[in-house]
Amino acid sequence: MSLKSGFKGVFDPKISEDRPPAPVEKTPEPKEFQEREESGTWRDTGYSATDEEAHRDVKYSIKSPLHQTFAVFMVQMKLFSKMKWTYILLFTALLIPIIAFAAPDFIEIMSNFGYGGDYSTTRIAGLLFFLPLMLGLMTSIMCGTQMPSEFKERTAYMNIPMPMSRASFFFGKYLAGFVMCLGIFMFAYSMAVATALKDYDTIFPDLVTSSLLLTVVGVLAYSATAYCIGCFTKKGSSIFPFALMSFIIPLIVVIVCSQTDDYTLTLLPMFLGEAALGILGGTMSGSAGMVVLGSMDLTATWLMIVIGIAWTVGFLLLGYFQTQRREM
Amino acid sequence: MTRTMTIMAVILMAAVALVPIVADDSDAKDSARFCDSYILSTTYKWIDGTVVRDDCLYYKTSNTEAIDAFEKCIKDREGTLPEDDSRTLKAGDIVRIYYATKDISVNVPISVKTPEGYEDRSQIISSMEMPYPPGLFVKAGDTFSIRIDKAVDNYGKDVMCYVVDNGTVYDLSETYTKTMKTTSEFTFETDSPSGGCNGRFYVDIQYDSSGFSEPSGSAALFAGICAAVTIAIFCILAYAGLKPKWSK
Amino acid sequence: MEGGTAIEVENLTKNYGDFTAISDINLTVKKGEFMGLVGPNGAGKSTTLKAITGLLKPTSGTIRISGVDIKDHRHAMENVGCVIETPEPYPSFTPGEILEYIGRMYGMDKREISIRARDVLEEVKMWDWRNKPISGFSKGMRQRVVLAQALLPNPEIIILDEPTSGLDPRGMVETRRVLQNLKTKDRTLLISTHILSEVSELCGSVTMIRDGKVVASGDVAELVHRSAKSGITLTVGTLKPVSEESVAGISGLEGVKGVEHKGENTIVIEFAGTPEQQALVTKAVFETGAGILSMNERGATLESMYMELTEEGQ
Numbered sequence: 053m054s055l056k057s058g059f060k061g062v063f064d065p066k067i068s069e070d071r072p073p074a075p076v077e078k079t080p081e082p083k084e085f086q087e088r089e090e091s092g093t094w095r096d097t098g099y100s101a102t103d104e105e106a107h108r109d110v111k112y113s114i115k116s117p118l119h120q121t122f123a124v125f126m127v128q129m130k131l132f133s134k135m136k137w138t139y140i141l142l143f144t145a146l147l148i149p150i151i152a153f154a155a156p157d158f159i160e161i162m163s164n165f166g167y168g169g170d171y172s173t174t175r176i177a178g179l180l181f182f183l184p185l186m187l188g189l190m191t192s193i194m195c196g197t198q199m200p201s202e203f204k205e206r207t208a209y210m211n212i213p214m215p216m217s218r219a220s221f222f223f224g225k226y227l228a229g230f231v232m233c234l235g236i237f238m239f240a241y242s243m244a245v246a247t248a249l250k251d252y253d254t255i256f257p258d259l260v261t262s263s264l265l266l267t268v269v270g271v272l273a274y275s276a277t278a279y280c281i282g283c284f285t286k287k288g289s290s291i292f293p294f295a296l297m298s299f300i301i302p303l304i305v306v307i308v309c310s311q312t313d314d315y316t317l318t319l320l321p322m323f324l325g326e327a328a329l330g331i332l333g334g335t336m337s338g339s340a341g342m343v344v345l346g347s348m349d350l351t352a353t354w355l356m357i358v359i360g361i362a363w364t365v366g367f368l369l370l371g372y373f374q375t376q377r378r379e380m
Numbered sequence: 381m382t383r384t385m386t387i388m389a390v391i392l393m394a395a396v397a398l399v400p401i402v403a404d405d406s407d408a409k410d411s412a413r414f415c416d417s418y419i420l421s422t423t424y425k426w427i428d429g430t431v432v433r434d435d436c437l438y439y440k441t442s443n444t445e446a447i448d449a450f451e452k453c454i455k456d457r458e459g460t461l462p463e464d465d466s467r468t469l470k471a472g473d474i475v476r477i478y479y480a481t482k483d484i485s486v487n488v489p490i491s492v493k494t495p496e497g498y499e500d501r502s503q504i505i506s507s508m509e510m511p512y513p514p515g516l517f518v519k520a521g522d523t524f525s526i527r528i529d530k531a532v533d534n535y536g537k538d539v540m541c542y543v544v545d546n547g548t549v550y551d552l553s554e555t556y557t558k559t560m561k562t563t564s565e566f567t568f569e570t571d572s573p574s575g576g577c578n579g580r581f582y583v584d585i586q587y588d589s590s591g592f593s594e595p596s597g598s599a600a601l602f603a604g605i606c607a608a609v610t611i612a613i614f615c616i617l618a619y620a621g622l623k624p625k626w627s628k
Numbered sequence: 629m630e631g632g633t634a635i636e637v638e639n640l641t642k643n644y645g646d647f648t649a650i651s652d653i654n655l656t657v658k659k660g661e662f663m664g665l666v667g668p669n670g671a672g673k674s675t676t677l678k679a680i681t682g683l684l685k686p687t688s689g690t691i692r693i694s695g696v697d698i699k700d701h702r703h704a705m706e707n708v709g710c711v712i713e714t715p716e717p718y719p720s721f722t723p724g725e726i727l728e729y730i731g732r733m734y735g736m737d738k739r740e741i742s743i744r745a746r747d748v749l750e751e752v753k754m755w756d757w758r759n760k761p762i763s764g765f766s767k768g769m770r771q772r773v774v775l776a777q778a779l780l781p782n783p784e785i786i787i788l789d790e791p792t793s794g795l796d797p798r799g800m801v802e803t804r805r806v807l808q809n810l811k812t813k814d815r816t817l818l819i820s821t822h823i824l825s826e827v828s829e830l831c832g833s834v835t836m837i838r839d840g841k842v843v844a845s846g847d848v849a850e851l852v853h854r855s856a857k858s859g860i861t862l863t864v865g866t867l868k869p870v871s872e873e874s875v876a877g878i879s880g881l882e883g884v885k886g887v888e889h890k891g892e893n894t895i896v897i898e899f900a901g902t903p904e905q906q907a908l909v910t911k912a913v914f915e916t917g918a919g920i921l922s923m924n925e926r927g928a929t930l931e932s933m934y935m936e937l938t939e940e941g942q
Binding site: 111115210 | 710718
C-alpha cells in the first residue's frame with residue numbers, strides 16, 4: 053500500500069493503519085501463467101511482483117475528495133476524447149483563418165460592417181462575430197447532457213455507490229465540461245489574433261485581456277446553466293439550454309430594454325459574449341443580443357464578471373442540490 | 381499531476397493578467413491625410429482615331445494606394461483625357477485615366493435563365509460607400525475630445541467635417557467631447573465632394589484631440605498565450621484518452 | 629470491524645409519498661457471512677440494497693457498514709464492492725480503462741491496479757477482452773466487467789443485486805464459482821436473488837422479504853427445518869417388506885407425522901422435527917432389519933419455505 057503526503061485538511065488521505073494483515077492466499081495458477089511470471093513482470097502487467105505478492109490480501113485507503121474529483125474529471129475528459137463532437141467543436145475555430153485566407157472577400161464584407169478599420173481589435177471582434185452564439189451552442193452540447201446521460205446509460209449506478217461523495221462526482225464532471233469549452237474558445241481567440249497578425253502587429257492588450265476574461269466568465273456561466281438544467285431533466289437536452297441562453301432570455305431582455313430604455317439587464321451573463329466583442333470595438337454580433345450591443349455600458353465589465361460568477365455559483369449549487377437529493 | 385497543472389495554470393493566468401497594459405493616450409495636435417474617394421483607373425488605347433477602353437481598376441483597399449495613385453496621376457499627367465492630348469498621342473499608345481468618385485458601382489457576374497438556357501450576364505450593385513472613414517480608437521469609459529482646426533482637400537478647398545450623434549449634427553471645427561460607454565473607432569464625415577472626374581482624392585486635416593488610444597501590445601504574444609492554454613487543454617485531453625499501459 | 633458485524637440495518641423504512649416500499653427492516657450480516665436476500669418481485673429487496681449502498685436516502689432507520697454510518701458515504705463504502713440495479717460501464721471505455729478508474733477511486737496506485745485488474749479480469753474470464761470497447765460486448769460480458777469492478781479493490785464486503793440475472797447457464801456457473809472463491813478469503817457477501825438454489829449453494833443465512841417487511845431471517849438449514857407446515861418426506865426402499873410392528877414403532881417416534889406402505893418394499897415416512905429426531909428415525913429404519921436399499925429425502929427446502937411464506941400474504 054503506498055502512501056502519498058499531501059496538504060492538510062481536505063487533501064488528507066484516510067490512512068487505515070489499524071487493520072491487521074490478513075493471511076496471504078496462494079491460489080493455484082495454470083501452467084501458462086507460471087511460465088509468464090518467469091519473464092520478469094507479473095503476468096505482463098509491466099510491474100515486477102511474485103505470485104505470492106500479487107495475491108496478498110491488501111487493503112486500500114481512499115484518497116481525499118479533491119483527488120477523487122480529479123479522477124472524475126479525468127474520466128469525463130476521457131469520455132470527451134472518445135466523442136466525435138469534441139473534435140468537431142474544437143476545430144470549428146479553424147474556420148476563422150480558413151475563411152479569412154481562402155475567401156479574401158470575406159474581409160471586404162466585414163469592412164462594410166465596420167470591422168476592417170485601422171485597428172486590430174475591431175478586426176479580431178469581426179473574426180469572432182459568432183462568439184455569443186457559439187457560447188450558447190458549444191456549452192449546451194458539451195455540458196447539457198453530461199449528467200442525464202449518466203442516468204440514462206445507467207453508468208451512474210456504477211459511480212454513485214463508490215466511496216465518493218456526490219459532490220466529487222458532480223463537480224468533477226462540470227469541471228471537465230468547463231475546461232473543454234474553455235479550450236474551444238481559447239483556440240478561437242488564438243486563431244482570431246493570429247489571423248489579425250496578417251494585417252496588424254499590435255493590439256490593445258488590456259482590451260483583449262478584458263474580452264478574454266468576459267468570455268471565460270461567459271463559458272463558466274453558460275456551462276453551469278446548461279449543466280444545471282441537465283440535472284433536472286431525465287433525458288437531457290442540448291437544444292433547450294442553447295435556446296434559453298441564446299434566444300429566449302436575450303429576446304425578452306431586448307424587448308424590456310427597448311420599452312423601458314433602461315439597459316441594466318444587459319449586465320446578465322447572456323450578454324457576456326456581446327460584451328466581449330463590444331470591448332474590442334465590435335458593433336455587431338451574430339446573436340440575438342446584437343440589438344443592444346451599441347447600448348451596453350461596457351465601463352462596468354467588472355460588474356458583469358461578478359454577476360457572471362455569482363450566476364455560475366448559483367446554478368452549480370442548484371444543480372448540486374438536485375443531484376444530492378436525487379434518488380435512484 | 382494536479383500540482384504541476386495548477387502551477388502551470390497559475391503562471392499562464394498571471395501572464396495573461398500581468399501583460400503590460402501600455403495605453404498610449406494621444407493628447408496632442410496632430411495632422412493626417414485620409415483618402416475621401418475611390419480612385420478609378422481606366423486604360424484607353426488610341427487606335428486609328430478611336431479610343432478603345434481596356435481595363436478598369438479602382439483603388440479602394442487602402443488610403444495609401446489611393447493617394448499614391450493620385451500622386452502618380454499628377455506627376456505623370458495621366459489624368460488628362462485622350463481628346464485633349466490627341467496631338468501628342470501615337471497609335472497604340474496606352475493612356476491611364478484616374479478619376480475620383482465617392483460612390484462606385486460594382487459589376488457582379490450572374491447567371492440568367494433564358495428560353496435557350498442559362499446566360500452569363502452582369503448585374504450592377506450600385507452605391508457602395510467608401511468603407512474606410514478615418515478612425516480614432518476610444519476605449520469604453522474614456523472621455524475624448526476632438527477639434528479639427530483645418531481641413532483642406534487636394535484642390536485647396538476647405539472641407540467641412542462633422543459627426544452625427546443621436547440625430548444631432550456637430551461641426552467639428554468646435555471642440556466635440558464625449559464619454560464612450562462602449563469601445564469604438566470614432567469616425568467623422570465630410571461634406572460631399574463634387575463628383576465626376578474632378579472628385580476630391582484626399583483631405584488634409586489638422587486636429588487637436590485627447591482621450592484616444594493607440595495599440596502597443598504584441599499581438600503575437602497574445603496569440604501565443606491563448607495557443608498555450610489551448611495546447612495545455614489538448615494535452616489533458618490526449619493524456620486522459622490514453623489506455624492504461626498494463627492493458628496494452 | 630467492531631463486534632464482527634459487517635452490515636447492520638435497524639428499523640429501515642422508505643416511503644415514496646403515500647407508498648411504503650419497505651418498513652422496519654432489520655438486518656445484520658456478520659463478518660465472513662454469506663447472506664441471501666430473497667423475496668417476490670416488488671418485495672423491497674432492491675430498495676433495501678439501494679438504501680444500504682447509499683443510492684437512496686431512507687425515510688427512517690440507521691444503516692452501518694463496518695460500524696460506519698452510511699451518512700458518511702465515503703468511509704462507509706470504503707471496503708465495499710457492489711453491483712446494484714444493473715449498472716452499466718461506460719460503453720466507449722474498455723474494461724482496462726474502467727478498472728483503472730475504479731482503482732483510482734479506491735485509492736490504488738498504478739502498480740496495484742495493474743496487478744489486481746489482471747487478477748479479477750482473469751477470474752471473470754475477461755482478460756482477453758481488456759482492450760475492446762464495452763459497446764461491443766454482450767449483456768453477459770458487461771455483467772462480468774461490472775462484477776470485476778466490484779471485486780477490484782479487494783473489498784471486505786460485497787453486495788450484489790441479482791448477479792446472475794440475464795446470464796446463460798455457463799455464465800451463472802462461473803459467477804457462482806467466483807463467489808464461492810470469496811468464501812476462502814474471509815469475505816462478507818450480501819446477495820439478492822430470485823434463484824433459491826443459488827442461495828442454498830452459496831449462502832449460510834437468508835433473509836426473506838415480503839411486502840416491504842422481513843418475514844424470515846436466519847441460518848438457511850435452521851429456517852428450513854423450522855418450517856412447520858412443510859416437513860419432509862422420507863422414502864425408504866427395502867429388500868424385504870417392513871413389518872407392521874416396525875412401522876408402528878417408527879410412527880411413535882417424535883417428529884414422525886405418519887408412516888405408510890407404498891408398494892411391498894417401500895415405506896414413506898412424513899417427518900417434521902428436528903435434525904436430532906430425524907437421526908433417531910433413520911436409526912430406527914435401519915434397525916427394522918428389512919435391509920435398506922435406498923433412502924430419499926424430499927420436501928423441506930428453501931423453495932418450499934419460500935412458497936409457504938409468500939403464499940401467506942396472498
